[in-house]
Amino acid sequence: xxxxxxxxxxxxxxxxxxxxxxCNYSSSYSPSLxxxxxxxxxxxxLLLKYTSxxxxxxxxxxxxxxxxxxETSFHLTKPSAHMSDAAEYFCVVSNTGNQFYxxxxxxxxxxx
Amino acid sequence: xxxxxxxxxxxxxxxxxxxxxxxxxxxxxxxLYWYRQxxxxxxxxxxYFQNExxxxxxxxxxxxxxxxxxxxxxxxxxIQRTEQGxxxxxxxxxxxxDRADGYTFGSGTRLTVx
Numbered sequence: 292x293x294x295x296x297x298x299x300x301x302x303x304x305x306x307x308x309x310x311x312x313x314c315n316y317s318s319s320y321s322p323s324l325x326x327x328x329x330x331x332x333x334x335x336x337l338l339l340k341y342t343s344x345x346x347x348x349x350x351x352x353x354x355x356x357x358x359x360x361x362e363t364s365f366h367l368t369k370p371s372a373h374m375s376d377a378a379e380y381f382c383v384v385s386n387t388g389n390q391f392y393x394x395x396x397x398x399x400x401x402x403x
Numbered sequence: 404x405x406x407x408x409x410x411x412x413x414x415x416x417x418x419x420x421x422x423x424x425x426x427x428x429x430x431x432x433x434x435l436y437w438y439r440q441x442x443x444x445x446x447x448x449x450x451y452f453q454n455e456x457x458x459x460x461x462x463x464x465x466x467x468x469x470x471x472x473x474x475x476x477x478x479x480x481x482i483q484r485t486e487q488g489x490x491x492x493x494x495x496x497x498x499x500x501d502r503a504d505g506y507t508f509g510s511g512t513r514l515t516v517x
Contacts (some may be wrong), residue, residue, distance in 0.1 A: 325505050334407070335446070335494070335508040370412075381445050389459060391436075391506065394444030 293318045293384045296396035305402045310354075310369040312397045314382030324365045325383040325391070326356055331341065335381070341365060352376070375399045407509035409495050414517045415454055416485055423481045424512045428497030435478050438494040446494055452478060453500065467492060485516045 298313040316322060326338040339350025346358040352375075356367045365382060382394040408427040408450035416422050428435045449468065450460045454475040463469070467485075472478040482489055490506050492513050496506035 313445070332510070334508075334510040335496075337505045340505050366421075383445075389451060390448045390462075391438075391446075395443070395445050397455075 293322065293386055293390075293392045295382045295392055295394035297312050297380075297382050297395050297397050300395065301398045301400070302327075303400040304372045304401060307371050309357065310367070310372045310376065310399065311312070312367040312380050312382075312399065313318045314367065314386045314394060315363050315380070316365060318384055318386060318387045324358060326350065326365075326367050327355070327383060329396075330381040331378075338367070342387075347370075355376045372399075372401045374401050374403060387395045392403055407495055407497050407507050409493075409509035409512050411512055412444030412510065413513045413515075418485060418487060418516055419443045420485055421481065422485055422494075422514060423479050424448040424493055424514075425477060425479050426497075427477045428495070429507055432497035432507070433475070433498060434488060434498045435472055435497070436481050436496040437478070438496065439464070440471075440494055440511070442491075442494055449480075454487060482514075485514075487516045490514055490516045 294317045296315045324341040327335045339348045341358045351354045379396045384390045385391045410425045436451040437449040440446040452472040467483045470480045492511040494511045496508045498506045
């Protein structure tokens with residue numbers, strides 16, 4: 292069975308400070324892992340994906356994530372938060388590509 | 404190609420009415436997925452198609468829910484005899500047959516049942 296746990300429902304950071312959004316996954320097989328971002332009234336946008344290549348994955352808008360099999364984690368980071376980063380972030384796991392299993396989301400607030 | 408389009412953006416309906424939503428995927432994508440997102444939750448898988456074949460529908464929430472993709476292009480999701488608990492955002496996504504690409508999502512249809 293596949294599942295994702297996003298450890299924080301809300302994260303608040305000051306503009307210009309680092310962002311860390313935590314995600315732990317459970318999967319019976321080698322998973323594909325994704326981070327999606329959802330801005331208000333907008334569709335889900337793919338930030339980055341891990342598919343068994345390099346464990347450090349770089350995505351759009353300066354985000355990156357590291358796949359750690361021993362910790363079953365796929366945390367999302369960004370060195371310096373921007374006001375436009377305020378949104379809902381979803382960690383996603385998939386084994387087959389036929390179904391994505393979403394976490395419950397982390398709401399990121401960026402304080403000016 | 405402007406991405407995945409969903410219509411309507413918003414739908415308000417009275418309890419007991421039937422509603423139908425449409426999704427137009429990216430033209431070269433042969434897979435199409437429907438998800439439901441309720442407030443404060445991540446999207447939840449409902450069903451998916453590869454071309455016109457519906458390959459998984461066991462996750463549809465009840466027999467009031469049905470989906471079609473008759474020509475392997477656009478898809479419709481119908482909810483019959485709507486209930487207040489059906490109020491949610493209904494998301495459509497499409498992809499190529501390659502999980503590494505991830506999905507491209509539409510902006511969703513927000514359903515409110517009153």
